[in-house]
Amino acid sequence: MSSPHVHLHKVLEILREIDGVEKYLDIGCGDCTLTSKMARAVNAKQVHVVDLDEFCIEHARYEGTEAERVDINTQSLPYPDNYFDFITAIEVIEHLYNPNNLVEETQRCLKRGAHTLVATPNLTSWINRILVLFGYLPFHYEVSTRHDLEKRPFQRKPNSYGHIRLFTAKTLCRLLEVNGFEVVRISGESLPYTERLRITGLIDRILSVRPTLASDLIILAKKV
Secondary structure, eight states, rough: OSSSSSSHHHHHHHHHOOOOOOOEEEEEETTTTHHHHHHHTTTOSEEEEEEEEEEHHHHHHHOOOEEOOOOOOTTSSOOOOEEEEEEEEEEEEEOOOHHHHHHHHHHHHHHEEEEEEEEEEBOOHHHHHHHHHOOOOOOOOSSSSSSSOOOTTOOOSSOOOOOOBBBBBHHHHHHHHHHTTEEEEEEEEGGGHHHHHHHHHHHHHTTTTTTTTTSSSEEEEEEE
């Protein structure tokens, strides 16, 4: 599920501060390109991945990574309690109709004091606030699963993202906190789609310093 169309600068910067990772899990690994970079950043000794796509799982296994097919909407992670030192879910939670299961299973499988990192588009980014003000749907959101109904400003063509739930910084932090996590760090990141125009790309990079306005949210949390 992890999207290749996301900047990793801030994610990798945060990950380099994570120490002592023996067992690492990436939920929604996609083609494992991001997984490999993140695993190297935390010097993980064991790397595990889960995804819904069977092709992604077969590819990961071919590359020598421990991989399991899991529908994180409904299924439990196939690992014991308190098993992992670090878990990531990059651009995954917005695709789920049941994000509670992802957070609950992450909490169950993490060791006490271990960290998780979640990245997702920000519903209340600066650009979404402007779009809604002028009567457009926010970026990264659609109301039909079959048709592209609206082309927003700055888009070359209508996009279907497959996103079901979008979060604000406040609501994502609260979801983590009610499930036994302490939020350690909230960061913002720009997203490549804003760079189609030089001015919007520049604004996005500047405003990403403030997470509540950033295009993408990155939250590091610790199991308490």
